[in-house]
Amino acid sequence: MGKKIILSADSTCDLTPELFEKYNISRLPLYITFGEKAFRDGIEITPDELYQKVKENGVMPKTSAVSVGDFIEYFEGLLKDADQVIHFSLSSGLSCTYQNAVLAAAEFEGRVFPVDTLNLSTGEALTILHAAEMLAEGKTAEEVVADCEEFVKRVDASFIIDNLEYLRKGGRCSALAALGANLLSIKPCIEVSGGKMDVGKKYRGKFKAVLQKYIEERLADGDFDTHRIFVTHAGCSDDVVDMAYQAVVDTGLFSEVLLTRAGCTISSHCGADTLGILFVRNHEI
Numbered sequence: 568m569g570k571k572i573i574l575s576a577d578s579t580c581d582l583t584p585e586l587f588e589k590y591n592i593s594r595l596p597l598y599i600t601f602g603e604k605a606f607r608d609g610i611e612i613t614p615d616e617l618y619q620k621v622k623e624n625g626v627m628p629k630t631s632a633v634s635v636g637d638f639i640e641y642f643e644g645l646l647k648d649a650d651q652v653i654h655f656s657l658s659s660g661l662s663c664t665y666q667n668a669v670l671a672a673a674e675f676e677g678r679v680f681p682v683d684t685l686n687l688s689t690g691e692a693l694t695i696l697h698a699a700e701m702l703a704e705g706k707t708a709e710e711v712v713a714d715c716e717e718f719v720k721r722v723d724a725s726f727i728i729d730n731l732e733y734l735r736k737g738g739r740c741s742a743l744a745a746l747g748a749n750l751l752s753i754k755p756c757i758e759v760s761g762g763k764m765d766v767g768k769k770y771r772g773k774f775k776a777v778l779q780k781y782i783e784e785r786l787a788d789g790d791f792d793t794h795r796i797f798v799t800h801a802g803c804s805d806d807v808v809d810m811a812y813q814a815v816v817d818t819g820l821f822s823e824v825l826l827t828r829a830g831c832t833i834s835s836h837c838g839a840d841t842l843g844i845l846f847v848r849n850h851e852i
Contacts (some may be wrong), residue, residue, distance in 0.1 A: 569705065569707075570650035570651055570707070570708070571648070571649045572594055572649060572650065572651045572653060572702055572708050572711075573591075573636055573648070573649040573651070573652045573658040573848065574590065574591065574592045574593070574652075574653055574655070574665055574695065574702065575592065575593040575594070575595065575643050575645060575652055575653065575654040575655065576592055576593070576594060576654070576655040576656075576692075576695050577594070577595050577596070577597055577654075577655070577656055577657055577664055577693065577831045578593070578595065578596040578597050578607075578609050578631065578687065578688050578830050578832060579597060579608075579662075579664075579687055579688065579691060580655065580657075580684075580688070580691040580692045580695055580768065580831060581688045581691075581692060581799055581827050581828070581829050581830050581833060582594075582682075582689070582691050582692050582695070582827065583630075583825075583828075584694070586696075586825070586827075589697075590598055590688045590696060590699040591699075592695060592699065593645060593652075595637075595638075595641050595654075596608040596610050596633075597611055597630060597631065597633060597662075597664065597832050598629070598630065598631040598632075599612055599617060599628050599629075599630055599831045599832065599835060600629045600631055601620055601624070601626060601628050602626070602627060605631070606831075607743060607832040608630075608698065608830050608832050609830045609831060612724065612831055613628040613831065614801065614802055614828070614830060614831050614839075615630050615802065617669075617801070617831050617834060617835060618834070618838075618839055624643065625761065626676055627835070627837075628664045628831075628835045630662075630835055630836075631831050632662050632663045632664040632776070633667060633668070635667045635670045635671050636668060636671075638667055638668050638670075638671030638672075641669070641671075642654075642671060642672070642674075642675055642679050643832055644816075646675065646678060646679075648846075650678065651678050651679070651708045652678065652680065653678065653680045653682060653691060653698060653708055653712060653781075653800060654668055654672075654679060654680070654681050654682065654684045655684050655694060655695045655698070655715075656668050656681060656682065656684060656686060656691075656715065656757070657684065657686075657687055657691065657832075658684060658685045658762040658763070659683045659685070659762060660684050660761065660762030660763040660764065661687060661764070665683045665772055666680060667696055667828070668786075669681050670846045671693055672738070679706055679714050680709075680712045680839040682698075682712055682715050682716065682719075682761070682771075682811055683719070683762070684719050684722075685719045685720070685722075685759075685761070685762035685766075686719065686724050686759050686762070687724065687833060688721050688726075688757060688799055688833050688845070689724075689797035689799045689825075689827055689845045690724030690759055690777075690827055690843075690844075690845050692797060693703060693722050693795065693797065693823045693846070694715050694718055694719050694722060695843060695845050696721075696766040696795065697708075697714075697718055697726040697847075698711050698715055699832070701714060710822065713842055718847070720774065720850070720851040720852065721760075721792075721847050721848045721849070721850065721851055721852060722845070722847055722848075723791065723845065723847065723848050723852060724758070724759040724839055724843065724844030724845045725744070725756050725758045725759070725767060725769065725781075725783075725785065725801075725843050725845070726756070726837065726841050726842065727754050727756055727757075727774075727777060727778055727841065727842055727843065728754060728755055728757060728837055728840070728841045729754055729803075729836070729840035729841065730838060730840050735740045753769050753770070753771055754769070754771070754772070754774065754777045755767070755768075755769050755770075756768045756769070756781060756804070757837075757843075758811055760852065769783075774807060775806075775807055775810055776838060778807070778810070778814075778842060779810070779811075781844075782814045782815060784815075785844055786815075786818060786844075786846075789820070790848060790849050790850065791846050791847060791848050791849060792846065792847040792848070792849060793821050793822060794818075794821070794822055794823065794847070795821060795822065795823040795824075795825065795846070795847070796821045796823070796824055796825070796845065796846040797825050797826075797827060797844065797845040797846070798815055798816060798824065798825070798827075798842070798843075798844055798845060799825050799826075799828070799829055799842070799843055799844075799845060800811045800828055800829065800838055800841065800842040800843075801828070801829040801833060801834045801837055801838065801840070801842070802828065802829075802840070802841075802843040803838035803839065803840055803842050805839070807842065808842070811842055811844075812824065812826050813842060816836055817835075818819050827837055829841070838850050
C-alpha cells in the first residue's frame with residue numbers, strides 16, 4: 568500500500584473553495600495587517616472587506632508571511648493523518664514564506680516537501696492541480712516534487728491593472744506615474760518572470776477593450792498546453808469578468824477554463840480592477 572500524501576498550499580494560490588475540496592488540498596492562510604491587527608487571509612477577512620477598510624481609513628494593509636512556528640504547528644497537524652505533505656508556496660522572490668516552510672520542514676525528517684512555485688495567485692494553482700493529477704496517477708511524493716520543480720518554469724502568469732491607485736498607495740509606483748497612466752488610459756500588463764513581477768506591455772484604452780486585446784495577443788502563438796487555463800480577477804465588475812471569461816472560452820483552445828477571484832494577499836497589492844489569464848507554456852519561460 569502506498570503512502571498517504573496530503574497536498575497543501577498557502578492562501579495566495581487563489582483556488583476556489585470548490586477546487587480546494589475537489590482536489591483535497593489543505594490551505595494555510597497568510598496574514599493581512601491593518602495597524603496592529605492581523606487577519607488570516609480568506610478566513611478572517613475577505614477582499615471586499617479589505618477594500619472597504621482602505622476606503623474608510625485610507626490606510627493600506629500590509630501582508631506578512633507565515634512564521635516558521637506556524638508552519639511547524641500546521642505540518643504537525645497534517646502529519647497526524649498522513650505519511651507525507653507536499654506544500655506549495657508563493658514565490659520565494661516575492662515573500663519569505665517558502666524559506667520559512669523549508670526551515671519548518673527540516674523538523675520532520677523528510678516527511679514534508681516544500682515547493683517554490685516561483686509564482687503567485689493561480690500561477691501557483693496551475694502547479695498544484697498538476698501535482699494533484701500526478702498523485703491520482705499513483706506517483707510518489709518525490710516524483711511529484713521533481714516534476715513540479717520543472718513544471719513551474721513553464722507557467723505563464725500575467726495581469727492587466729486598470730487603475731494604479733493601489734500600486735501608488737502601496738509605494739510601488741510614484742504618484743506622478745500613476746497620474747500619468749490614468750490620464751493617458753495606460754493599463755500595464757504585470758508579468759511574473761523568474762519568480763518576480765515585472766512590467767510587460769503597456770496597453771492604452773478602456774479596460775474591456777484592453778482585456779480583449781491582451782487575451783488575443785497572449786494566446787496568439789498557440790505554443791501552450793491546452794489542458795487548463797485560469798481567468799482570475801481581483802474584484803472586477805460582472806460584465807468585465809463575463810466578457811473576459813467568454814473571450815477565453817470562445818477561443819476553443821482549452822479543455823478547462825476555470826474562473827477564480829484573487830484573495831486578500833494578491834488584492835491588497837493590485838486593487839479591484841485587475842484581471843489576468845494564467846496557463847502553461849510548452850517551453851520554459
